[in-house]
Amino acid sequence: MVKANFADVLMDCARRKQSQLVVGLDPRLDRLPVELRPPDGARTSAAAARAIVTFNCAAMDAVADHAVAVKCQVAFYEELGCEGMRAYAATLQAARDRQLIVIGDVKRGDIASTAAAYASGHLGPAGRDAAPSSDFIADAITVNPYLGSDGVMPFVEAAAANGRGVFALVKTSNPSSVEIQNLESGGLPVYVHVGELVEGWGRPYCGQCGYSLLGAVVAATFPGDLARLRKLMPGTPFLVPGLGAQGARVGDVVGAFDGHGLGAIVNSSRDIIFAWERPPYDEEYGEARWQEAIEAAASDLRARLWAATH
Amino acid sequence: MVKANFADVLMDCARRKQSQLVVGLDPRLDRLPVELRPPDGARTSAAAARAIVTFNCAAMDAVADHAVAVKCQVAFYEELGCEGMRAYAATLQAARDRQLIVIGDVKRGDIASTAAAYASGHLGPAGRDAAPSSDFIADAITVNPYLGSDGVMPFVEAAAANGRGVFALVKTSNPSSVEIQNLESGGLPVYVHVGELVEGWGRPYCGQCGYSLLGAVVAATFPGDLARLRKLMPGTPFLVPGLGAQGARVGDVVGAFDGHGLGAIVNSSRDIIFAWERPPYDEEYGEARWQEAIEAAASDLRARLWAATH
Numbered sequence: 363m364v365k366a367n368f369a370d371v372l373m374d375c376a377r378r379k380q381s382q383l384v385v386g387l388d389p390r391l392d393r394l395p396v397e398l399r400p401p402d403g404a405r406t407s408a409a410a411a412r413a414i415v416t417f418n419c420a421a422m423d424a425v426a427d428h429a430v431a432v433k434c435q436v437a438f439y440e441e442l443g444c445e446g447m448r449a450y451a452a453t454l455q456a457a458r459d460r461q462l463i464v465i466g467d468v469k470r471g472d473i474a475s476t477a478a479a480y481a482s483g484h485l486g487p488a489g490r491d492a493a494p495s496s497d498f499i500a501d502a503i504t505v506n507p508y509l510g511s512d513g514v515m516p517f518v519e520a521a522a523a524n525g526r527g528v529f530a531l532v533k534t535s536n537p538s539s540v541e542i543q544n545l546e547s548g549g550l551p552v553y554v555h556v557g558e559l560v561e562g563w564g565r566p567y568c569g570q571c572g573y574s575l576l577g578a579v580v581a582a583t584f585p586g587d588l589a590r591l592r593k594l595m596p597g598t599p600f601l602v603p604g605l606g607a608q609g610a611r612v613g614d615v616v617g618a619f620d621g622h623g624l625g626a627i628v629n630s631s632r633d634i635i636f637a638w639e640r641p642p643y644d645e646e647y648g649e650a651r652w653q654e655a656i657e658a659a660a661s662d663l664r665a666r667l668w669a670a671t672h
Numbered sequence: 673m674v675k676a677n678f679a680d681v682l683m684d685c686a687r688r689k690q691s692q693l694v695v696g697l698d699p700r701l702d703r704l705p706v707e708l709r710p711p712d713g714a715r716t717s718a719a720a721a722r723a724i725v726t727f728n729c730a731a732m733d734a735v736a737d738h739a740v741a742v743k744c745q746v747a748f749y750e751e752l753g754c755e756g757m758r759a760y761a762a763t764l765q766a767a768r769d770r771q772l773i774v775i776g777d778v779k780r781g782d783i784a785s786t787a788a789a790y791a792s793g794h795l796g797p798a799g800r801d802a803a804p805s806s807d808f809i810a811d812a813i814t815v816n817p818y819l820g821s822d823g824v825m826p827f828v829e830a831a832a833a834n835g836r837g838v839f840a841l842v843k844t845s846n847p848s849s850v851e852i853q854n855l856e857s858g859g860l861p862v863y864v865h866v867g868e869l870v871e872g873w874g875r876p877y878c879g880q881c882g883y884s885l886l887g888a889v890v891a892a893t894f895p896g897d898l899a900r901l902r903k904l905m906p907g908t909p910f911l912v913p914g915l916g917a918q919g920a921r922v923g924d925v926v927g928a929f930d931g932h933g934l935g936a937i938v939n940s941s942r943d944i945i946f947a948w949e950r951p952p953y954d955e956e957y958g959e960a961r962w963q964e965a966i967e968a969a970a971s972d973l974r975a976r977l978w979a980a981t982h
Contacts, residue, residue, distance in 0.1 A: 388786070407805065437786045441793040443806030447757045471816055472779055473846040476698070476747045483751040495717065496753035506781055508818040508841060510848030531818060536783040538820030545865055547855040552862060555855055 365525025367569030368502060369577075369599055372430070372527065373624050375463060381430045382623070382671065383664045384465065384601070386631025387421060387453060388435040389414040393636050395652045407442045411449035414439075418453045421635050422460050424657035428664040431463035433601075433629055434500070451497035465601070466500030469531065473512045481520035485528075488520040502527030504579055504601070507556055514563055518576050522567055527575045527599075532557045532591060535581030535604035553587065554594065561595040573599045573625060580618065582610035582628070589617035592625075600626040605663075606633030612666050623671035634659045675835025677879030678812060679887075679909055682740070682837065683934050685773060691740045692933070692981065693974045694775065694911070696941025697731060697763060698745040699724040703946050705962045717752045721759035724749075728763045731945050732770050734967035738974040741773035743911075743939055744810070761807035775911070776810030779841065783822045791830035795838075798830040812837030814889055814911070817866055824873060828886050832877055837885045837909075842867045842901060845891030845914035863897065864904065871905040883909045883935060890928065892920035892938070899927035902935075910936040915973075916943030922976050933981035944969045 376382055391399065391410050394417050400409035422432060439450035450466075457464035470480045481488065483496040484503045505517050507530045517528045533543055533553040543553040557578060564576030580591050582604035592600070600618045604610040605628055618626035637643040637659035638652040647655035686692055701709065701720050704727050710719035732742060749760035760776075767774035780790045791798065793806040794813045815827050817840045827838045843853055843863040853863040867888065874886030884907050890898050892914035902910070910928045914920040915938055928936035947953040947969035948962040957965035 390785075407807075435782075435786055435789075437780075437782055437789040437793070440808060441789040441806060443793060443808050444754065444758050444761055446793070446806070448754050451754055469780070469782055469816070470747075472745075472747055473844065475700075476745055479745075479747040479751040483747070483753060483756070496751060496756070497717075498750060498753050506779070506816045506818055508816055508852055509844050509846060510851035510853070512846040512848040513844075534783065534819050534823075536819060536822040538822040541820035541869060542818055542862065542866060543820070545855075545857040545862060547857045547862070552852065552855060552857070556852060559851060 368527030368575040369573035370569035373571040384629040407445035411445040425660040428660040433465040466503040471506035477516035485520040486524035529577040529601040532578040585614040678837030678885040679883035680879035694939040717755035721755040735970040738970040743775040776813040781816035787826035795830040796834035839887040839911040842888040895924040
């Protein structure tokens, strides 16, 4: 059976939900609601992992109607070792149970057969020699392109075989991203070269919507770079981080979208999942009503993004 | 208590064992000795993971006297999901039980607090707000520098706090590494700029041996690049992949070492751990004596590397 192209699935879902919002499930134990946090004397990895899964499920229930996808930053699960990875697997399953598209923010990257092993673990096996199945399978994952096409194409091929997607880092949201990504080569910064490579690698994998299953991570914290890359990469869907806690505003992400308000999804993590800590949700809901605060923050940001791009 | 600098520990071990050899534990289920492979009908992730740990322990017993370190390519464990990560954790513990330095080849990279979460999971917490401990702690790990210093320094700081090490990718062994790493900027390829950044980031973390706890991954498959980087990065220990299956020969790695035969460690994975499949070990040992074949291959390569650099 030929699997649907991930870009088509993603854009259909965006249209249907009128949402370009991705909610990042980056659970930090010390910021969970007190009622969920294991007591100080009992902060084992297992207790922490259980608290995280409980929190994630409640957060997903709150955002399911408002988010086109959720994104799990695997670092916050790996930090807890094996128990954390069990929480990661449980969160992926809970997202599937809620019919939510789930992106594994794993930023993996390696070469050839090693990249294929990662791809098999996170997107499913590309070939017939299927390894025993993994419980880390997400609908899409992020990858690091520093190793070149040998390091990216095994992920793209596994994604294509399984109806899944990939987002390659092109321009990241952090201040020091300029150190390597903005080195100038032939009059163009490295990130533009990387963007052109990604656009080319993804072209054979375009869906009916005109976008490829190979997307790009392009930060909102450099709005000029974002607009420049959008023009250079017309067939590449963007996953845009940097909103909120990292400093970018809704107006900064408008350049990521096409004329139909499609072609990009925008991540917000801490501003949504810890919304009860900040205005106006702290006064309106407070920690006692943290799940309602999460839903309100997701609903508000969804509406602001949609309005700004339509 | 001030922890020993990782570079000092590594160089001391190299001198003591007269070895610069790192054995890569990259277990591929379909290449394990038949006696260890789970039967086709019972190839669950759990069975695969058990077979891998049994194999790794036997391989480590065989190479412990000949290798300065072992390196686990985490992709081959992640491929099996949670069960695979338990096998990764068990392999790290088994390496410690054998007093073997163990490198987690995880090529992680992310920004700021996310990088700190990865670092905490793989190297131990840098600060006092210690998270519940992880069972993925290795003596050193590999990281991807594409995100710049924000993405690398949290790993370096966690390594310094815990007496551990980091190897940042500078020039990788795969053919398509040239696509981004060899873009020319200001008359120099990107990998040279990255090498200079890594040398600078690591300088405050030098041990008594003159090398930093922040090392670099520099491939043997481009011997000219290797020699060039050695000159530019006098305080950075190199982890050199690419020998054997990837095409480089012992003569290609000589340029990675200083005048004392130190400053670099050289990885070989498949050529050692599956030695019974290739000449001369196939005829001399064969699959029935696979563990002896592994020991002979490690012993031979250790001796050839030491002789070529002294």
